[in-house]
Every structure is written in structure tokens, then in C-alpha cells.
Amino acid sequence: MSADPRRLAQLLGHLFDRGGLLEQALTHRSAGPVNNERLEFLGDALIGFVIAEALCLRFPQADEGTLSRLRASLVKRDSLARLARGLKLGDYLRLGAGELRTGGHARDSILADALEAVFGAVYIDAGFEKARTVVLNLFANRLEQTDAAHAGKDPKTRLQEWLQSRKRPLPEYLVLSIGGDQHDQTFTVSCLLNDVDVSTRGEGTSRRRAEQAAAQAMLERIEHV
Amino acid sequence: MSADPRRLAQLLGHLFDRGGLLEQALTHRSAGPVNNERLEFLGDALIGFVIAEALCLRFPQADEGTLSRLRASLVKRDSLARLARGLKLGDYLRLGAGELRTGGHARDSILADALEAVFGAVYIDAGFEKARTVVLNLFANRLEQTDAAHAGKDPKTRLQEWLQSRKRPLPEYLVLSIGGDQHDQTFTVSCLLNDVDVSTRGEGTSRRRAEQAAAQAMLERIEHV
Structure with a gap:
């Protein structure tokens, strides 16, 4: 039995208007045909853009290669999985029986995909500015720690x-x-x-x-x- | 001598507030240190997201793999270069002497990168909704032609x-x-x-x-x- 997704919504700082959207974002494809794969596609693209902009603002001197590398490091699977764990996102997942049995709740790929899907759901529910805020809030520490000294150097x-x-x-x-x-x-x-x-x-x-x-x-x- | 970028801005449907931003988007790295590489990084991510959303809306049944393939085909270099040629974007480019001599105005990679940079510049100048509109207007025909019959099928x-x-x-x-x-x-x-x-x-x-x-x-x- 999964935890109540409204607690997760509170943590993220966005209470959903549309019923079912957050639940869909937390539903792995193993749990049924209405799952988070399309939301993940949207959320992945959203994060890519929001983080690109954040890095451009934070490192006004960095060249495009440096920005690309920094972004790749911020949005790679295990970085996203770590953020998902910070939200205890695994507690909210809906998985099929096989994934449940084999520990899908704790798997990096499932956690990272679900987090992307949650961002995609926020965008659909509330638009770009809200989704951008939610993404940036969650990435704030990681962006803060991104090494400015190294970032500007090739x-x-x-x-x-x-x-x-x-x-x-x-x-x-x-x-x-x-x-x-x-x-x-x-x-x-x-x-x-x-x-x-x-x-x-x-x-x-x-x-x-x-x-x-x-x-x-x-x-x-x-x-x- | 390049054509007046204001004509390009009119074609795109966005007149820039900030001076120099569109000119920078049209400046290849061969022409100097203030060039379009960072704007290209931002614009590439912007297009990726805007087209992802457009495909999600247009193909509500398509799976994530289909959406990914359709997007890759829409935003690949030669697709972007074709759109750039439609805008006569080559006429507005600022290139270094070497690129000028060897036909850089007509090169796919330079045209595609500059188009991405122009989208990035619109975002910085006017925000997401405006940039999204400009991207979608330019991609409207290509999105229209994207094959719905095939898109939904794996x-x-x-x-x-x-x-x-x-x-x-x-x-x-x-x-x-x-x-x-x-x-x-x-x-x-x-x-x-x-x-x-x-x-x-x-x-x-x-x-x-x-x-x-x-x-x-x-x-x-x-x-x-």
C-alpha cells in the first residue's frame, strides 16, 4: 500500500488541481497501461531546459561545453535518484507485482523516471513558471554546490x-x-x-x-x- | 555585410527589446568571443522541451519511444537547417573570415546552431510563453506533417x-x-x-x-x- 501522494505534493510545494495526475506520475509501467512513461518523457525535457537556464545564469562565463557537462552531471540517473530518495519518493510508487517483489521501490532507474514524471505532471497541472520553481527548489542545493571554480574552466x-x-x-x-x-x-x-x-x-x-x-x-x- | 536582423525578427514574430541579443544569436564563434554558443545551448534545450510537449498533445496515445523518435526527427540538424533556410537565416549570420570564404552561410551545422541560438535569445528577451509560440509557429508545418498514422504505432x-x-x-x-x-x-x-x-x-x-x-x-x- 503506497503512502498518500498529497504528502509528496506538499514537499514539492505544489498541490495538484487535476485529480489523478500525480498518481499517474508515480505509476510504473509494470503497474498498468496508464503509467508514467509519457510524463517522464515530458519531465525529462523540462528538467533539461530548466537546468540549462539555471546554469547559464549561474555561470555567465562558462562555455557551452562546460555547461553541457555540468548539466549532464546534475540530471544523470543517479543524481535524480538521490533527489527522489530525499523526497522518500519510493514510498509513493505504484509498481506491478514483479517489481514490488524485487525491490523496485529502491531502484535508481525507477526513482529517477518517476521524479521526471512528477515534474512533467506539475507542468501539465500548473504551467511553466510553477514547474520551473518546483524543479529549481529541488535542485537548489545541488546547483549551489556545483563547483564554480571548476565550472568556468575547460x-x-x-x-x-x-x-x-x-x-x-x-x-x-x-x-x-x-x-x-x-x-x-x-x-x-x-x-x-x-x-x-x-x-x-x-x-x-x-x-x-x-x-x-x-x-x-x-x-x-x-x-x- | 549581413542583412538587417530586424527583418528576421519580424519573420519570427518577435521584435527584441534588448539590443544586441539577436545579433549575438547570429554570431558564429569564428567571428569573435561574444558569439552564439551559450544561446545555442539554451535554445537547444528549449526546443527539446517545446517539441516534446507539442508531440504529447498531438499524439495522446503514442508511447514514450515513439515520441522520442518523432522528436529526434524534428529537431535533428538537417531539419533545423531546413527551417533556417526558410527564414533565409544565412543572410543574417556574422562569420569569421575563414568561414565566410568557405561558405559557412550555407552550412547545415552553422545554420542549425544559429536557429537554436535565436530561440534561446527570444526566451531571454521575452520569457517562456513567447519563446514557445515562436518555436511552435516555425515548426507548425512540420508538426502538421508528422505522420499520425505511424506515430501511434510501434x-x-x-x-x-x-x-x-x-x-x-x-x-x-x-x-x-x-x-x-x-x-x-x-x-x-x-x-x-x-x-x-x-x-x-x-x-x-x-x-x-x-x-x-x-x-x-x-x-x-x-x-x-
Whole structure:
């Protein structure tokens, strides 16, 4: 038996006018044909736009690549699932018998999808400004914590600073290949740390973009070590 | 020398309050540091959301996979470039010398990016409802032409109907592999047309989704023949 969705609505700061909409947003496809898949599609697009705007306002100097990376990190599945857990959204879900038995209430993908669907439902019920407010309220802390120092810097700069702070040699970037037509080229570049003989690759429509992608891949490898 | 952007603004149905915003949306990165890259990021997200909502309204029965496919087709680069050409957007672009020389005014990627940036600029200038109206006006014909008959049907159904109408045998779907953890599985499925010995593959988080992906790949192959 699920908890009363009105408690969730209170937490979100929006009491629904239209009956059934919030309930539909909390209904996984395993529970029946009237489920949250379409609301999830709408809510996913809504979050993408609202967070894009929030990042543009918060980081007026950041380039488009940095904004894209920050957004991807904010709206990825496990980030959304964490926010959903903060709302105890799992308590409100309606799942089919199989998902109930196998712990669907706690699954990242189901939680993230349902949270997106809830945002989609708020939009349908109350329009853009209200939905934007609800999204921004929920993301406020995460947006606050988003690293302004790093956000404005591109991956090559961040990698260089990280290496310099450890008195290590600078990375080497090598163009491995250039494919495609003259005006639709794809560059493949490697980023090599000579002192430890570790390399990563990046692709892009220019040499600069490919180098940034390779540096980003190196930063991610470093973070996982 | 570029054409007067106010003519473009009239065509779009929005006269800008803030000076310079439309000009920035029309400035390619090759022309200088104040360019349209950030506006493009915002506008891309805006279009994604506005078209998502429009498709939800137009196709109230379509499943999320169908809506996603329809949106991808409407907002892909060459669709946007075609809309930009309809506005003669190339006449208003500000490009660097290199891009000017090599025909940047006519390039799909530059036209599509600039159109996205223009939508982003309308949003900043006039808010969501106005930006939504401008996007929907420009996409009205394309949305109108989007095939309602096919849109509501999933790829397996469409493939089956296409084959039946030609009195050909039904496709065979075979699970090739199942990877990943129990609750995060990836299915790989092939779709085989026995009479012509042609097969495609699809992946998905369930057998059903993988079969739909394989059927979609087969439909695309058929369309190209």
C-alpha cells in the first residue's frame, strides 16, 4: 500500500488541481497501461531546459561545453535518484507485482523516471513558471554546490592545473586521425601523461574540441583512481 | 555585410527589446568571443522541451519511444537547417573570415546552431510563453506533417504491417545476448527477414525494447532501399 501522494505534493510545494495526475506520475509501467512513461518523457525535457537556464545564469562565463557537462552531471540517473530518495519518493510508487517483489521501490532507474514524471505532471497541472520553481527548489542545493571554480574552466586547463599542483609534467596531445569531409571533420586526439604512461582519447569536430574531450576523459580517469 | 536582423525578427514574430541579443544569436564563434554558443545551448534545450510537449498533445496515445523518435526527427540538424533556410537565416549570420570564404552561410551545422541560438535569445528577451509560440509557429508545418498514422504505432507493428501488405513472411526476433546485472540488463536482439536474409540488431533494457529497436533499424534500412 503506497503512502498518500498529497504528502509528496506538499514537499514539492505544489498541490495538484487535476485529480489523478500525480498518481499517474508515480505509476510504473509494470503497474498498468496508464503509467508514467509519457510524463517522464515530458519531465525529462523540462528538467533539461530548466537546468540549462539555471546554469547559464549561474555561470555567465562558462562555455557551452562546460555547461553541457555540468548539466549532464546534475540530471544523470543517479543524481535524480538521490533527489527522489530525499523526497522518500519510493514510498509513493505504484509498481506491478514483479517489481514490488524485487525491490523496485529502491531502484535508481525507477526513482529517477518517476521524479521526471512528477515534474512533467506539475507542468501539465500548473504551467511553466510553477514547474520551473518546483524543479529549481529541488535542485537548489545541488546547483549551489556545483563547483564554480571548476565550472568556468575547460578540461585542458583543469588537467594542467591538477598536474602542476603536483609538480608533474604537462600532458601531450597528439592528433591520431582526421576523418570526414572538409567541412564535417572528426578529429581524434590522444592525451598522454608521459610520467605514468597513461593515455586517453577524445573526438570532436575540431582539434581543440577533441583535445578538450581527451583531457576530460583523463580527468575522469584520475577521479576514479 | 549581413542583412538587417530586424527583418528576421519580424519573420519570427518577435521584435527584441534588448539590443544586441539577436545579433549575438547570429554570431558564429569564428567571428569573435561574444558569439552564439551559450544561446545555442539554451535554445537547444528549449526546443527539446517545446517539441516534446507539442508531440504529447498531438499524439495522446503514442508511447514514450515513439515520441522520442518523432522528436529526434524534428529537431535533428538537417531539419533545423531546413527551417533556417526558410527564414533565409544565412543572410543574417556574422562569420569569421575563414568561414565566410568557405561558405559557412550555407552550412547545415552553422545554420542549425544559429536557429537554436535565436530561440534561446527570444526566451531571454521575452520569457517562456513567447519563446514557445515562436518555436511552435516555425515548426507548425512540420508538426502538421508528422505522420499520425505511424506515430501511434510501434516499430514492430509498423514492420509487420509493411511486410503483410506485401504478402511477405513475418520477421523473426532472436535474443543474441543478455548482459549486465539482474536489474540493469541489456538485451541484444536481432530482427531477421528470412525471405531476403537481411538482419538488423537492437539493444534495450528489456527484450521488448530491444526487439522494438531492432525493428526500427529494419524499418530504416527498408526506407533507404
